[in-house]
Structures are given as C-alpha cells and as structure tokens.
Amino acid sequence: MKLGVLCSGGDSPGMNAAIRGAVLRGVDVHGFEMVGFMDGWRGFHEGDTVPLDRPAVRGISPLGGVMLGTSRVPPFPSRAGSREEWEAFAARFAEHGLDGLLLIGGNGTQTVAKMLADRGFPVVGLPKTIDNDLDGTDYTFGFDTAVSIASEAVDRLRTTGESHRRCMVLEVMGRDAGWIALHAGVAGGAQLVLIPEYPESIEQIAAWVAEVRDRGRSSLVVVAEGFRIAGHDSSAEPSEAVTRAGLDGFGRPRLGGIAEVLAPLIEELTGIETRATVLGHVQRGGSPTAFDRVLATRSGIAAADAALAGAWGTMAALQGNRIELIPLGDAVGRLKTVPHERYQEARLNFG
Numbered sequence: 001m002k003l004g005v006l007c008s009g010g011d012s013p014g015m016n017a018a019i020r021g022a023v024l025r026g027v028d029v030h031g032f033e034m035v036g037f038m039d040g041w042r043g044f045h046e047g048d049t050v051p052l053d054r055p056a057v058r059g060i061s062p063l064g065g066v067m068l069g070t071s072r073v074p075p076f077p078s079r080a081g082s083r084e085e086w087e088a089f090a091a092r093f094a095e096h097g098l099d100g101l102l103l104i105g106g107n108g109t110q111t112v113a114k115m116l117a118d119r120g121f122p123v124v125g126l127p128k129t130i131d132n133d134l135d136g137t138d139y140t141f142g143f144d145t146a147v148s149i150a151s152e153a154v155d156r157l158r159t160t161g162e163s164h165r166r167c168m169v170l171e172v173m174g175r176d177a178g179w180i181a182l183h184a185g186v187a188g189g190a191q192l193v194l195i196p197e198y199p200e201s202i203e204q205i206a207a208w209v210a211e212v213r214d215r216g217r218s219s220l221v222v223v224a225e226g227f228r229i230a231g232h233d234s235s236a237e238p239s240e241a242v243t244r245a246g247l248d249g250f251g252r253p254r255l256g257g258i259a260e261v262l263a264p265l266i267e268e269l270t271g272i273e274t275r276a277t278v279l280g281h282v283q284r285g286g287s288p289t290a291f292d293r294v295l296a297t298r299s300g301i302a303a304a305d306a307a308l309a310g311a312w313g314t315m316a317a318l319q320g321n322r323i324e325l326i327p328l329g330d331a332v333g334r335l336k337t338v339p340h341e342r343y344q345e346a347r348l349n350f351g
C-alpha cells in the first residue's frame, strides 16, 4: 500500500510526532510505502514530495513546526470544486499512485477530508489545532503546548502587574472558541477570562476590574482574540469611548488586537493604569509538551492502523483515554465551543 501524508492549515506543536507515529507504524509494522507532500496541497499539485521512512522521522518528535511544511492553500481554487477541478484532482491522486492519504489538520482540513471521503477518496484525518475547537475529539494536539506557553505568560505578567498595581491584559489566540484563554486563565488564576462565546460589556469588565482593585488586588485579564465587547452590534449606538477605540459594529477592533482596545478603555473607565500584551504566534512555536507528543504519536499510529483496516472517511479522535476512529461527519460542520459551565469555572475570581 502507498500512503501519502499531507499537513494543512496553521502549524500546531505535535505535528512531527504524528508523522513519526504514522510512519513507524505504517512502514515498519504494516510494510507500507509512505510519502509526504511538502507545504500542504501545493506539494500535492506540484508533485513536491519526500519519502517517509524510519531515517526521515528520526528524532523529530521534540521539534516545533512541521518537517513537511504546511499552508492554508486549498485543494481547489473554488471552494466546493468544479467538475473539472475534481477530475484534475482525481488524476493527480492516481498519478501519485496513492492507495490512501492521511490528512493532518484542523476544522478546514477535516472538512476537506470529508468532502474527499464523500467522493470515494481513501482518506483518514488526524486532528490538530492549538485552538482545540474541533468537535468529536476531547483534545487536539498543539493545544496543551499553547496553553502551557500562555499560562507562563499569565504568571510572568502577574508579577510585573502586581509590582506596579497595574491591570494587565493578555491576548491569546482563539478566533471562534476560547479554550486557550479559559485553560490559561484558570491555570494562572486570572481575575477575568473573556472569550468569544460570552461577550461582556465594557462597563461590566471595568466594574469587575474596579472590584478587584477595591479588594487590594491587581487584575490579570486573559482575552481570546475573537472576544467581542457586548452591546455593540451594528444597530446599537456605540459609546464615544468605544468609537474612539476603533471598534467595528460588532465590537471587534478595526485595527490591531482586542487587548489593545480593551486596555485603554479599562484605564479610562477605572483610572487604573493598564497594559496590553499580545502573545501571538509564540503560542504555536517551539517544542511540544510531552502530552502533545504522546497524543500526536498515538493519533499517527491509529491513522496508520485505520489505513491497514481500510477504515477510510474516519478521524483518529481522543475520547476519554482512547483513540477512536470516528466518522469525519462527527467532527466537522460545527465548532466545539466552551460550554457555559466551563466558563463559570473561570469566573471564580470575578468580582
């Protein structure tokens, strides 16, 4: 059997360990020939490949990034794929002599995997994203690493913030789901955790920060990049301060990050000196945690086993302590967002 491996979407710590797990199981145990496509779908279309065998994956688990490269290039220029595009894709697939393809990626990639599986292509998905917002799996690899980096940032910001009696606002990644903010905030004992799922008004946020000050403490606010300030939909008249801060009609910043908008507003409404830090891509860089390496390795092994069994159209999902092969349809089509009871856990320090 000839098995391809392709990574798509943003990188996520643990991708190398996933490739290694799949290759060691696929090549050494099942006797597959394996090949990796460089830079996602670009490598597939341009025939830019590397052979994957034991020497190719030696020592890669602790490494950040991904040895094959990744990109957000879609498989088809048009979203759903025209008839001609599907035909060209099938011809490419045949040219590569593939009996199966492992797709390592997040929501977008697994949605593509399902589209391919629905058309009869032999694919298996491996879920990765630092955002942890993919449904059907308890955790995605990369998330634990991102959370540990963000938690360290919380700890560090706390000491400098308290020394100056300042409010510190830390922006972490998470456009649609607030998992990183939630976990980093709970781990670091943040006073406020603000996530896309639960908009709050600027007045409420300022009141919470003032209450913390009245209790003699400094606030540490963790905000996910996709957080929206409540009460600022397109029909509402935004307050003068909010307009000056450059928010759009949906309470999101027109330029820069949400932390850079929140900090001056908090300072203006509370009189507390406030500073913003945007953590950005630091969260995706560097060596994966042991948890992510183990999870990714197990996902790779399960995907190679799925290929051997012909269990196409599935994704290697973590459910409890087991890696289960679930239908791709159970993973895509909706995001795994933070449920209200989990948000409540982060509110222990509010007010």
Ligand code: F6P
Binding pocket: 010, 106, 129, 130, 131, 173, 174, 175, 225, 284
């Ligand atoms: O999906 C992972 C993620 O890191 C998001 O948290 C973030 O919004 C986005 O990717 C950033 O994308 P890029 O690396 O393309 O700027």
